[in-house]
Amino acid sequence: MKKLALKAYGKAVTAxxxxIGVLAGCSKPGGGIMAEYGTPSAYFKAHGKVTNKETNQPVPDIRxxxxxxxxxxxxxxxxxGNYTLDMKGIIGFPVKIRVDDVDGAKNGSLVSDSVSLQKKDVVQIKKGDGNWYDGAFEKDDADFALKPDKKTSAE
Incomplete structure (x- = not known):
């Protein structure tokens, strides 16, 4: 009988x-239910141009x-040499933009380059919802001037 009472008592306390945990963890101050699942997200857009640093000419087919x-x-x-990069569902910053010449000698073999953008480097064009969505951000002048690859051109 004692075991049965302890078992029932344990189940009641657990319930x-x-x-209490569900009610306290899933409610907003002032009422309403707050869902605490998901992933912080934002929308990021970058526009830029890739040029050859020596000739100042635009470079097509750069990744x-x-x-x-x-x-x-x-x-x-x-x-x-223009590109527009749209990234949806990203978590936050920094955002790294990398450019690579992947077409072989077609563009004269250029050295890869990259930039790491922080939140201060972009313009917020749309506010977030105050929850998981941080809003939309844009970088208009994400330009690259790539240097010719001296190693490849010497071969």
Whole structure:
């Protein structure tokens, strides 16, 4: 009988503490339920131009990679060396933008370059919702002037 009473008492205490935890953890001050799951996110857009540093000419077909906390997006420059990088669902900053010449000798072999953007380096164009969404951010002048690769051109 004593074991049965202790078992029932333990279950009752567990149920009460669970209920208190759920009610206290999932409510906003002033009422309402607050869901505490998800991933902080934002929207990031960068515009830029890639040129050859020596000739100042635009460079087409350069791979542009935007990377942040394991998430990445890849685009290529157009015939005028311009690119627009759109990243949705990123967690935060810094955002690293890397440019690589991956077409071999077509562009004359250029040295890769990168930049790491902090929140202070971008303009917020849309406010967040005060919860998990931080808003939208943009960088208009994310330009690169790539140097020719002397090692490759010497071969």
């Amino acid at each position: 009460i503490l669970s209920l 542009v990679i935007g990377k942040e906390f394991g998430q990445a997006d890849t685009v290529y420059t157009d015939t005028r």
